Amino acid sequence: MTWCRILAAALAGALTVGLVAVSVSGPGAAPARALAPGQECDPEDPQFVTQAPPAFDALGIPRAHQYSRGAGVTVAVVDSGVHAQNEHLREVVVDGVNVVEDDPHDRDAFEHGTVVAGIIAARHVDGSAVLGVAPEAMLQSVRVYYADSERAEEEDVHPTPQRIADGIAWAAQNGAQIINVSMSTTEDHPDLRAAVQAASDNGVLVVASTGNRGTAQVQEAVPRYPAAYDGVLGVSGVDRAGIWHAVASFESEHVDVVAPGQHVPSAYLFGGDCIFSPGDSAPSSSWATAYVSGAAALVAARYPDETPQQWAHRLQATATRASTAERDDRMGWGLIQPVAALQFIDDGTAPGPASPVHGPAQPLPDPAADLDLVAYPDPMAPAQQLTRAWLVGAAALIVLALLYSRMPRRPRPR
Known part of the structure; x- marks a missing residue:
């Protein structure tokens, strides 16, 4: 692809609400200033977000870091590429692949993959409050498309089930423990199914979005892949208050957990920060999926000998929900709670999702069942x-004594 074609694809995709990534190089680290409210983000004029992500409080990330920071875990970002020149991501991207064309894998002109990467594993940079959920994890940049637009389809650089499958397969074979797929397709492609199964067999957890209604071409309630496959942790987004929005997400039996997807600060292209889905914008399951992948990395780092199913179970069993024993098609098993997941002991008694080790928890007995109505004598009664x-007797004596002490007394004769 020529530079003109690459730039054209990027500009065409940027005018949509889709996902775009092309090969663009940027300047080195430049002094960054604080991002003012409503100010446009510009990697040529890098700016920093100075307030911590709202999701960090909602998910208890600072406390979770007392138990794990993701060290030793590699997370593959199957997306538009991760721009490794961003100061938050330097020396974080260990390797990767471009399954579209023979171009660098560690570049991203449309921002989506870099945003996801920053949510998962951004390193601290002086002056910036952006930090990854797993700031000691490493990343793989698995570039599977350049743009999601009509022009991209004409250029054949758009996301396809085959490219997503190729990206997942590569990551599973090259050392990833967690694979983040912040995208979905309604096509049940055999190679995609096989790639997910192979990843699970290789001890890899795939975390995938269950779809964004605002960008989906198919609005009907149909399965979204790879989230709909067995063994994949399907994620939907909620707002900063933990509320699910029908204009943003789909109801689906494949929603396993939810995470915040609104007002998300993260790394921006090759320089600085930006806030994505800002303010009261519709929450994005793309960002929510990245938060869950980061939490999964924390769990995998603390429990490296457990299986992907056990990592996923920790996040599902400890999520906050209306009924501890039930899920629903909006929130799944609920809002993830990383601290609880890191502390969780699976002894088979936790209500909710079935344990991969012990199976379903035994339901609590009906209080009215087997109720013993026989009256037995109390041996301590006498x-x-x-x-x-x-x-009673002692109390009576005390009362009499008090009354006697208050009685008027006759004067003694002199």
């Missing part, structure tokens, strides 16, 4: 009655 009698 002693209790004697004690009560002594207490």
